[in-house]
Amino acid sequence: MSNLENVQKDFLEILLAGDSKKAVTLAKEVLEGGTAPTEFFEKCISPSLEEIGKRFETLDIFLPEMVTAADVVQTVNDKVITPAVEASESEGITSAGKVLMATVQGDLHDIGKNMVVLMLKVNGFEVVDLGTNVSPSEIVERAESESVNIIGMSSLLTTCLPYMKDVFDYLDGKDTRNEYAVIMGGAATTPEFSEEMGANGYGHSAAEAVALCQKIMA
Amino acid sequence: MRTRGRLHSVLDKAETGPIVEEREFDIEYIQKPIQALIKKYDVKWDKDVFLTADDDLADRVYQAGYELALNTGVYCTSTKRRMVWTKAELDEVIATSPSSVIMGEGDDLAHIQARRPDEDSRVAVCGGAYGIPVPENLFVPVMLSYAQEPLLDFIDNCSLVSTYGRPIRAGSPWESVACWQEVDLSFEVVNRAGRPGMAIGCAENSPTHIGEISSNSIGGFRPSDWHHAALVSELKTNYDQLIKVAHFARTGSHIHTFANNIYGGYPGGADGMAVALVASLILLQATYFGCTVNPGPTHANLSCDTFPAMLPGIGVALQGLNRNTDLMTTAFARTAGGPGTKNVLYEAGALALVGVTSGIALMEGVQSAVGVQQAHCTGLEARFTAQVTHAAEKLTREQAAPIVKALTEKYKGGMTTENRPIGKPFDQLYDVDKVVPLPEWQGMYEEVCQEFEKEFGLTL
Numbered sequence: 028m029s030n031l032e033n034v035q036k037d038f039l040e041i042l043l044a045g046d047s048k049k050a051v052t053l054a055k056e057v058l059e060g061g062t063a064p065t066e067f068f069e070k071c072i073s074p075s076l077e078e079i080g081k082r083f084e085t086l087d088i089f090l091p092e093m094v095t096a097a098d099v100v101q102t103v104n105d106k107v108i109t110p111a112v113e114a115s116e117s118e119g120i121t122s123a124g125k126v127l128m129a130t131v132q133g134d135l136h137d138i139g140k141n142m143v144v145l146m147l148k149v150n151g152f153e154v155v156d157l158g159t160n161v162s163p164s165e166i167v168e169r170a171e172s173e174s175v176n177i178i179g180m181s182s183l184l185t186t187c188l189p190y191m192k193d194v195f196d197y198l199d200g201k202d203t204r205n206e207y208a209v210i211m212g213g214a215a216t217t218p219e220f221s222e223e224m225g226a227n228g229y230g231h232s233a234a235e236a237v238a239l240c241q242k243i244m245a
Numbered sequence: 246m247r248t249r250g251r252l253h254s255v256l257d258k259a260e261t262g263p264i265v266e267e268r269e270f271d272i273e274y275i276q277k278p279i280q281a282l283i284k285k286y287d288v289k290w291d292k293d294v295f296l297t298a299d300d301d302l303a304d305r306v307y308q309a310g311y312e313l314a315l316n317t318g319v320y321c322t323s324t325k326r327r328m329v330w331t332k333a334e335l336d337e338v339i340a341t342s343p344s345s346v347i348m349g350e351g352d353d354l355a356h357i358q359a360r361r362p363d364e365d366s367r368v369a370v371c372g373g374a375y376g377i378p379v380p381e382n383l384f385v386p387v388m389l390s391y392a393q394e395p396l397l398d399f400i401d402n403c404s405l406v407s408t409y410g411r412p413i414r415a416g417s418p419w420e421s422v423a424c425w426q427e428v429d430l431s432f433e434v435v436n437r438a439g440r441p442g443m444a445i446g447c448a449e450n451s452p453t454h455i456g457e458i459s460s461n462s463i464g465g466f467r468p469s470d471w472h473h474a475a476l477v478s479e480l481k482t483n484y485d486q487l488i489k490v491a492h493f494a495r496t497g498s499h500i501h502t503f504a505n506n507i508y509g510g511y512p513g514g515a516d517g518m519a520v521a522l523v524a525s526l527i528l529l530q531a532t533y534f535g536c537t538v539n540p541g542p543t544h545a546n547l548s549c550d551t552f553p554a555m556l557p558g559i560g561v562a563l564q565g566l567n568r569n570t571d572l573m574t575t576a577f578a579r580t581a582g583g584p585g586t587k588n589v590l591y592e593a594g595a596l597a598l599v600g601v602t603s604g605i606a607l608m609e610g611v612q613s614a615v616g617v618q619q620a621h622c623t624g625l626e627a628r629f630t631a632q633v634t635h636a637a638e639k640l641t642r643e644q645a646a647p648i649v650k651a652l653t654e655k656y657k658g659g660m661t662t663e664n665r666p667i668g669k670p671f672d673q674l675y676d677v678d679k680v681v682p683l684p685e686w687q688g689m690y691e692e693v694c695q696e697f698e699k700e701f702g703l704t705l
Binding site: 083084086089090091094132133134135136137138142159184185186187188189190192214215217231232233235 | 483616
């Protein structure tokens, strides 16, 4: 087992414990030992976050642990990785893709959408989270202004599904449908509805949403 | 007059409470305090027990939940403010909450009465499709399959997939049109069932306030029906819900309130969920001053509330509430399994045993296949739930616990996001014209009834 593999195991435990200080110290030590910041990200941070995502999928850990782990990684990025990348003038950490997320108009439920946002972030995606009760026109306008790759829509209520259809109509109307992959999830949606709308995919859970985005960006 | 004063006080809180960012509320007022309260009140139990019978633990969970309610309050997403209650206010809410209610009209009254754990008094039962989407042509036969069941004291509606062939848009005029269609179809159902005064859980096509308010007026749903207001997870309200409550308060309508604490979400596991659940029910009563209060809750990935590890959390929270307050608490079966499977019966049965012995006043359900599969709902699973409910009235928590454990063994294999046993839609399980179960579904139901008698000694 290589040294970085051992470090990754330690880093995972530190993330699960939510210890930002230890995480920053460990990252600094490893980089001072000659490891490139991008290598540390790819071989320690990414697999640790992937493991945390898997554990959340089976509820071996819960949302508080995942939120804490994401916060710790943000701290490590801000205090260690980003400054090191800037100092070395090497290539930065490559984003896995940019995703716009929104709960559609009429629906104020956000826990499921928030889980997807968090899981996408821990898996290296850049996320533009528009929140809840977002109109179709705003979704389309922000997708354009933010130059996202993927539009993700969520709804818990069947009475909000027509607003999802409106998003496709707006995209068709602006002749920009082919510029984005559009995915959907939430209790009111089904694979059949997704297919009927001409979406690029449907996810039942946060983990499925991440897998879907990874497949789209591959 | 008291109701009006309470309403004004609640609305004032939504407009004068401290401004807080929503993420800060989630982390600093939900996640962190719950984890601290779990430690402070030593909230834990043996993981092999699916129904606890420890009164001291139940009281500690209640104290933890009360403290969360007092220190956190409710977040109003419309005003970005934290609505807070003083200890004196919360104590008054609890002391003045109704402990009994009569639903319905005429000869079709349903009595609901607060209970204590292990009490052998009667539990009321509401059966229905609870918002499961159903095509317009199936609304009447689906709901008739519930209304005709004599063990169901009243019903809760399914929702419509469309209204007069058009999609129902939340917050649009179509929401009002759909709710008025729901009124017409509901009255046809209760009249055909010969129970015209039966209370109806409504309006199930009203995601915003528009449908509820328009259809709760002259010629529409009655004050004696069962009107809904909810807290959004975790501990959040908004103007849509508060507008409904302002209307209910003026019209004197019965209000059923519910929350949906997320197992695996910000409260964490079943211990944190139990604390959040107590806080939710106290705050539901403080915010909406209804008659019946339901905790949900919801599994983060499966969306059901019958996941085995959730059951002791639901049970201990209900025990804490029913030992320390006179709130009319309810349990609501939202099963992973759907109609036409044994799983739906095992799951609903387990939750009924947990709820009834933990002191609920009302058993609700079944939202089969977690309520998202079109027309996956029948009156037969509600009949079964009512049968188990009344059988459980005679049991204590200690007597029910091994039965609950045995039932979780039977259904835990179906607790997966893949290949969930969703069963079949109504028109494949019932004769739609005669509104009777087809032999396959009837036979499966009878087999499970026999299992309950042979294996658990419960005659249904």
